[in-house]
Amino acid sequence: MTALTLGKAINEGLRRSLASDDRVVLMGEDIGTLGGVFRVTDGLKAEFGPNRVVDTPLSEAGIIGTAVGLAYRGFRPVVEIQFDGFIYPGFDQLVAQVAKLHYRSRGNVRMPLTVRVPFGGGIGAAEHHSESPEAYFAHTAGLRVVACSNPADAYVMIQQAIASDDPVLFFEPKRRYHVKGEVDLTASLADAKPMGLATFIAKGDDVTLVTYGALVQTARDAAVAAAEDGVSIEVIDLRSLAPIDYESIAASVRRTGRLVVAHEAGEQGGLGGEIIAGITERCFDYLEAAPVRVTGHDIPYPPAKLERHHLPDLDRILDGVDRVLGRPNSLSGVEVGAR
Amino acid sequence: MTPSDRDATGLLTRPDHFVQLVSPTGERRADPEYDPWVADVDTDALARLFRDMAIVRRLDAEATALQRQGELGLWPPLAGQEAAQIGSARALRDDDFVFSSYREHAVAWCRGVGPAELLTVWRGSAASGWNPFEHAMAVPQIIIGAQALHATGYAMGQKWEGSDAASIAYFGDGATSEGDVNEAFVFAASFDAPVVFFIQNNQWAISEPVGLQSKQHLARRADGFGMPGIRVDGNDVLAVLAATRIALDRARRGEGPTLIEAVTYRMGPHTTADDPKRYRTDDELADWRTRDPLARVLALLAATGADADALEREVAEEARAAAAELRAAVTTIPDPEPMSVFDHVYAEPNTHLARQRDHYARYLAMYDETDAAASGAEGGAR
Numbered sequence: 001m002t003a004l005t006l007g008k009a010i011n012e013g014l015r016r017s018l019a020s021d022d023r024v025v026l027m028g029e030d031i032g033t034l035g036g037v038f039r040v041t042d043g044l045k046a047e048f049g050p051n052r053v054v055d056t057p058l059s060e061a062g063i064i065g066t067a068v069g070l071a072y073r074g075f076r077p078v079v080e081i082q083f084d085g086f087i088y089p090g091f092d093q094l095v096a097q098v099a100k101l102h103y104r105s106r107g108n109v110r111m112p113l114t115v116r117v118p119f120g121g122g123i124g125a126a127e128h129h130s131e132s133p134e135a136y137f138a139h140t141a142g143l144r145v146v147a148c149s150n151p152a153d154a155y156v157m158i159q160q161a162i163a164s165d166d167p168v169l170f171f172e173p174k175r176r177y178h179v180k181g182e183v184d185l186t187a188s189l190a191d192a193k194p195m196g197l198a199t200f201i202a203k204g205d206d207v208t209l210v211t212y213g214a215l216v217q218t219a220r221d222a223a224v225a226a227a228e229d230g231v232s233i234e235v236i237d238l239r240s241l242a243p244i245d246y247e248s249i250a251a252s253v254r255r256t257g258r259l260v261v262a263h264e265a266g267e268q269g270g271l272g273g274e275i276i277a278g279i280t281e282r283c284f285d286y287l288e289a290a291p292v293r294v295t296g297h298d299i300p301y302p303p304a305k306l307e308r309h310h311l312p313d314l315d316r317i318l319d320g321v322d323r324v325l326g327r328p329n330s331l332s333g334v335e336v337g338a339r
Numbered sequence: 340m341t342p343s344d345r346d347a348t349g350l351l352t353r354p355d356h357f358v359q360l361v362s363p364t365g366e367r368r369a370d371p372e373y374d375p376w377v378a379d380v381d382t383d384a385l386a387r388l389f390r391d392m393a394i395v396r397r398l399d400a401e402a403t404a405l406q407r408q409g410e411l412g413l414w415p416p417l418a419g420q421e422a423a424q425i426g427s428a429r430a431l432r433d434d435d436f437v438f439s440s441y442r443e444h445a446v447a448w449c450r451g452v453g454p455a456e457l458l459t460v461w462r463g464s465a466a467s468g469w470n471p472f473e474h475a476m477a478v479p480q481i482i483i484g485a486q487a488l489h490a491t492g493y494a495m496g497q498k499w500e501g502s503d504a505a506s507i508a509y510f511g512d513g514a515t516s517e518g519d520v521n522e523a524f525v526f527a528a529s530f531d532a533p534v535v536f537f538i539q540n541n542q543w544a545i546s547e548p549v550g551l552q553s554k555q556h557l558a559r560r561a562d563g564f565g566m567p568g569i570r571v572d573g574n575d576v577l578a579v580l581a582a583t584r585i586a587l588d589r590a591r592r593g594e595g596p597t598l599i600e601a602v603t604y605r606m607g608p609h610t611t612a613d614d615p616k617r618y619r620t621d622d623e624l625a626d627w628r629t630r631d632p633l634a635r636v637l638a639l640l641a642a643t644g645a646d647a648d649a650l651e652r653e654v655a656e657e658a659r660a661a662a663a664e665l666r667a668a669v670t671t672i673p674d675p676e677p678m679s680v681f682d683h684v685y686a687e688p689n690t691h692l693a694r695q696r697d698h699y700a701r702y703l704a705m706y707d708e709t710d711a712a713a714s715g716a717e718g719g720a721r
Binding site: 025051056057059061062064065066067068069070071072073074075089092093096097102103104105106107108109110112141142144164165166196242243244245246 | 436438465466467470471472477478482485487488489490491492493494495496497499500506518519522523525526529682683684685686687689690691692
C-alpha cells in the first residue's frame with residue numbers, strides 16, 4: 001500500500017492505463033506540458049509523448065468531437081475538461097454524439113471515452129469553477145456517470161472507466177484532490193469492485209445517508225458527530241450516478257427506514273429526487289418517514305464568500321438527519337440552540 | 340508548380356479563382372494547375388462518372404417517389420449535387436474514411452452502400468442502415484456540422500498511426516456557421532490532420548440563403564485557419580475530382596487539411612417535407628438548370644467523338660434497373676421487433692436499463708396474453 005493524494009492516485013491510474021493499452025490517449029487543455037491545472041496528468045506527456053498526452057486548442061466541443069473521431073478509429077480517448085463549468089460548450093457532442101453513437105450505429109461503433117471532470121465547490125474559485133453538472137449527464141441515455149471520493153477508489157475507478165466500452169463521465173471531487181489515502185498500486189483490476197456498485201462507508205441502523213464525491217467525507221464526519229448524539233448513520237458512497245446501485249441503498253433503507261440524500265448540486269431535477277423516487281418505489285412499506293434531500297440551493301453557484309451558505313456542510317446534513325428522524329430541525333420551527 | 344508545393348500554391352485562397360474544367364455547355368477548359376490531376380480521365384472514365392451521376396439521380400428520384408407513396412417517412416433529395424458528390428467520392432481510396440451529413444446518397448453509392456442499407460433510416464426502421472466499418476463511411480449525421488470534428492479526430496488518429504489514408508467531411512453551406520465546423524478547422528490545422536473539408540454550397544440551408552451564413556466565398560474562410568481553400572464548380576464532376584485529388588494528396592503527404600467549396604445547387608426541396616416555392620424563385624431554378632452537371636458531361640463526350648446517345652440510352656436502362664432494385668429493397672427492410680428499442684444503448688450490461696427492459700417486456704407480455712385470451716374467447720363464441 002502507498003499513501004497517495006486523490007489527484008496522484010488518478011495520475012497513477014492514468015499512467016497504468018496508458019502503459020497497458022497503447023490505444024489510450026489523453027486530451028485536454030494544459031494537460032501536457034503543464035500537467036493540468038490540478039497537476040493530475042503531471043509527468044505523463046514526458047513519459048508517453050505528445051501523441052499520447054495531447055495539449056489541445058481551447059475548445060471543449062473540439063476536444064470531445066475529435067475524441068469521437070478517434071474512438072471511431074479505435075482509440076480510447078481520455079478527455080479532461082478543465083473545470084465543471086467549462087463542459088457546456090462540449091455538451092452537444094457529449095449528448096448528441098458520444099451518448100448516441102453506439103445506439104445509432106446499432107452497436108457497430110463503440111465510444112469508450114472517459115471524460116474527466118473536476119467538479120464541485122469549496123475552493124473559493126471564480127464563477128464556473130465550482131459546479132456540479134452531473135445530473136445533466138445522468139439524465140442522458142447512453143452515458144455512464146461516476147464520481148470518486150477517495151484515493152483508493154479513484155485509482156481503480158479511473159482505470160475501470162477507461163476500460164469500459166461505454167462512455168463514462170468521471171467526476172473528480174476537486175476539493176479533495178489533496179486528501180491522502182492508502183492505495184494498492186499493484187491491485188488487479190479483475191478483482192476490483194465494479195464501478196457500478198456503491199460502497200458502505202459507515203455502518204449504521206437509524207438513518208441511511210447517501211452521497212457522492214466531496215460530500216462523502218463530510219457525511220462520514222456527520223456520522224461520527226451523530227454517533228456522539230446517539231444516532232447511528234449508515235453512510236453510502238454512491239460512486240455510480242448512472243446507473244444507480246439501488247440494491248445497496250434499498251438493502252440499507254429496509255433496515256433503517258429512513259433516507260437522506262446529500263449533494264452539492266441543486267435540488268430541482270437533481271439526483272436526490274431520482275434516488276428518493278427510486279427507493280420509494282422499491283421500499284415504500286419500509287419507510288418510517290419522508291426521505292430528505294440536503295442539497296445546494298437552486299441558484300447559480302454563488303461568489304466565493306457566499307459558498308459556505310450554499311454547500312451542504314456537516315451541520316446541514318445533520319439537520320437533514322434530524323428532520324428524517326422527526327427531531328427538532330430547521331423546518332420544524334425550533335429556534336437554533338433549543339434542540 | 341505542383342499543387343502540393345505550399346510556397347507556390349500559397350495558403351491563401353485566390354478569391355477570383357473558380358476551378359472549372361468543363362463549362363456548362365460541355366467545353367473543356369484548360370487549367371494548367373488542375374489538368375494534370377485528371378489527365379488519366381479518358382473517355383471511358385468520363386463515361387463512368389456520367390453513369391454514376393445518372394444512376395444516383397434516378398435512385399434519388401425513386402426514393403422521393405417512395406416517400407410520396409408512404410414507403411419512406413422522409414427523404415432529403417440530392418438532385419443537382421450529383422457532380423459534387425460523385426466527383427469527390429470517386430477521388431477517395433477504399434481506406435479513406437467518410438463522415439457525411441444526411442444528403443450524401445451519391446457518396447454512399449460510391450462507397451458500396453446497398454439500396455436497403457440506404458433507405459433503412461428514412462423508412463424509420465432502424466437508427467442506421469449500414470455498418471460504418473464495412474463501407475468506410477460513418478452513418479449519416481443529422482446535427483449540422485458535428486461530423487467535421489469526427490472526421491478531424493479520425494484523421495488525427497490516421498496520422499498518429501502513420502497511415503497515409505485520409506478522411507473527408509461533407510457538410511453544407513449552412514454548417515459553416517456552426518461552432519463545430521470552425522473548431523474542426525482549428526484542430527485540423529493545428530495537428531496537420533489529413534482531412535478534407537468538403538462544403539457543398541448548394542445555396543440554401545432550408546430557407547436561408549448562403550448570404551446569411553457568409554459575406555464572402557466560403558473557401559476564403561480557409562485563410563484564417565491557415566489551410567488552403569479551393570473554390571470549385573460543384574456541378575463540374577471533372578473539376579471536383581481534380582480538386583479533391585489535390586486535397587487528398589496534400590493530406591497523404593502530411594501537409595494537413597484543405598477546404599473545398601463546391602458551388603452547386605439543391606434543385607429539389609431540403610427534404611420531402613419542405614416547400615422551396617416559399618423562399619426561392621422559378622427563375623433561379625431555371626438558371627441553375629442551365630448548369631446541369633450531367634448534361635455538360637454528355638455534351639463533352641459527344642464533342643470528343645463518343646456515342647453520347649448510345650451511352651445515355653445504356654445508362655438510362657441501368658438506372659431503371661437500379662431504381663427497380665431500390666423499390667424492391669424497401670419492402671425487404673424488416674420492421675423492428677418492439678424489444679429492440681432497448682438494443683445497443685450501452686455496449687456493456689446496464690442494471691438500470693435491464694430493469695426497464697424487463698418491466699416493458701412483462702408489460703407487452705401482459706397484452707399478448709390478453710390478446711390471446713380475447714381471440715380464444717372469440718374463437719369459442721364462433
